Every structure is written in structure tokens, then in C-alpha cells.
Amino acid sequence: MDTVTPHKRATRWKPQRYFLRSSIPADLSDWLLDRESLTLRLQQLCPGKSPRGFRVQVLSQLQTIPRLDETQALSMQPREMAVIRQVLLLCGKQPWVYARTVMPVSSLRGKLQQLTGLGARPLGGVLFADPGMRRGVLELAEIFPGQAVFAAATAHMQHQPASIWGRRSVFRLSGKPLLVSEVFLPDFPAASPMLPGLERQLKKR
16 A cells, blocks of 8 residues: 655646746756657757666556545546556666656556556557546645655665655646646756757747
């Protein structure tokens, strides 16, 4: 059971409209606010950095009760069960992003059942390949020690940072919701130049 001990405070996720651009780390802002596929961007950024390339390391996949803030974000019933998948997105041996996906059991019907059998395949490849996929509002958070998300995202680290930044949003496939949270880790090369096509997309907004 993915329990939350009393000292693991909830992270304060807020819609991106509540954040001034200046309040977000400058080198991370384009990554946090980009609504396109993070998986694709990481795959394109990584090859020049590592001979092993981009890969997914599955930390856990359990059927359990989500955290309260996740239940609320998904409009789930109290004590409703979900499949929760936690992974690290790595470039070679270097963890760049921690990701947590909450999939209500009620959503895992029909073609969505495939989401429980991804293994080391990236979820983003499935989400953004579906022409009917809809993405909800981006929520951002600065995440601190003592919060459950921080503990999970930094569990592999010997030296923990003062804080980390993440984003989350509800995706809908065939009208069924799932919540994806992505947390950028200290070794992520946030200052790396963006791909020209993605940079043009952001400038149009």
C-alpha cells in the first residue's frame, strides 16, 4: 500500500496561471510550461549526451488508493482504487525526471488496459500517439523536503536538493482520466538549448 506518513506533507499544486514567469526557475520555465510530449523532447535531447540514450526505469506499479490531492484532481470517490506507476526517465545512467501516473481502475477499460502493461516503454509515446487525447490544465509546484512527492522523487539520491520543481496534468483517453506528474531532478540539463521546432511553437503562444 502506498501510504503517506504524517510528516509527508501534501505538495501545493496550483494552475500555471497563478505563477508569474519570474517566479519559475528561468532554465526550467520552458520545460514546465510546454504542453507537448516531454518524452519526445527528452529522447531528442539525450542521444548526444549518452551512448545508452533515453530509457525508462520502472520503480513500482501498484494498485492502491491515491493521495488525497490526486483523488481530488481526478474527481475520484473516496477510497477508490487506482493503478499507480512510478518511473525514472534517464539519459544513460543519469536520472533526469521522476514521473508518477495515477490511473483510476475505472479508467482501465477497452484499449486503455494497455497502459498497465507498458513495462519500460514510455507512457508519453502512447498518450501523444492517440489523436483523441485531451490534456487538462498544467499545474506547477515547487516541491520541498518533507513532502511525499519530494521523498519519492529523490529516494535514489545521496545528496538531496533544497527543492525541486514539477508539473502535473490530467489526460483523457477515450474520455477516461489519468493524472501524470513529472518532476525535474537536479541532474537534468535544463539549460540545454531547445530544439528549433519546439522553440518556435513556444514563441507563438
